[in-house]
Amino acid sequence: MSSERKPSLDVREACLAEALKVIETDGVEALSMREVARRLGISHQAPYKHFKSRDHILAEIVARAYDSFAAYLDSRTHADPAGGLAVMGQAYFEYAQRHSLQFRLMFNTTLPDPTLHPEMMAKAKRAFALLRDAIAELPETRAAEDPAAQADLDALFVWSTIHGLSTLMHSDATRTLELSDKVEARALSNTLLRIGTGIDKGYHMKPGGTKRPDKLP
Structure with a gap:
């Protein structure tokens, strides 16, 4: 040698x-x-x-995980905004399955100080920006009273819902429920359907549950 x-x-x-x-x-x-x-x-x-330190090597590993995650989501974008949102949700779920270690690092690890590792945080923000930008293209979002704020709110809603399902389906907790194979197979598609329905209905409801007018004043 x-x-x-x-x-x-x-x-x-x-x-x-x-x-x-x-x-x-x-x-x-x-x-x-x-x-x-x-x-x-x-x-x-x-x-x-x-x-420079242990945190610097961890920050680089996490930054690469975020980069890989964002690239995975971006590679599955769709010309149709509504279709793209569903495809992105499916990609998120798939990434959690195929890259469980990176998924845990990104979302279940105490990260190094973000102010000392701006590149890591920039890559983290990119993944959220992909989701937010996809939602911002929806006709319903564009018609909202504050499109930018509505895009952020709905992105948080979609992110937390898909993330919750991804985390649950990879935890020991779901095994105790003894879910049927049919339920497990349909869990993602059902969640994506409910997300689409929820966002669509949300644009026609005022806070408090009253129906919004079809057109904003």
Whole structure:
């Protein structure tokens, strides 16, 4: 085997890959620069040539997860706004299934200080922006009294609903319910249908449950 040292870029990527393995096997609490170096068989100072601290390596891992997540959602956009919203919801659910570790890192981990890691937060905001922008294109949103605020509100509603279903369907809690295969198979499509119905009806209701006029004054 050659004794030639690996390029610095390889060491940086190796640190990131090993850090992700530490998190996967032992949890994010076990992540440290020293543990990464120990597992790679390199000097405990070597990771510091590429990352200032443990939080910096975690921030990079989380940033890449958000980037992957946003790209996954973006790749499944649809020309029709309403259709695109449903496709994006399905993509969100699929990502949670296929990339469960990254999903947990993004949404169930105490993140490094966002003010010290702006790139991580910029990538996190991109995923929400994709959803909000899709909702902003809906005719109902454009007709709202405050389209920008309504897009944010409905994006939060859709996000929390799909996220809740994704989290539940990957938890031990649902196993105790002994749901039938038919119910589990239809859970996502039913949720997406209810979201569409809820948003549509919401635009025709005033706060308090009274019906809105078909046209805004």
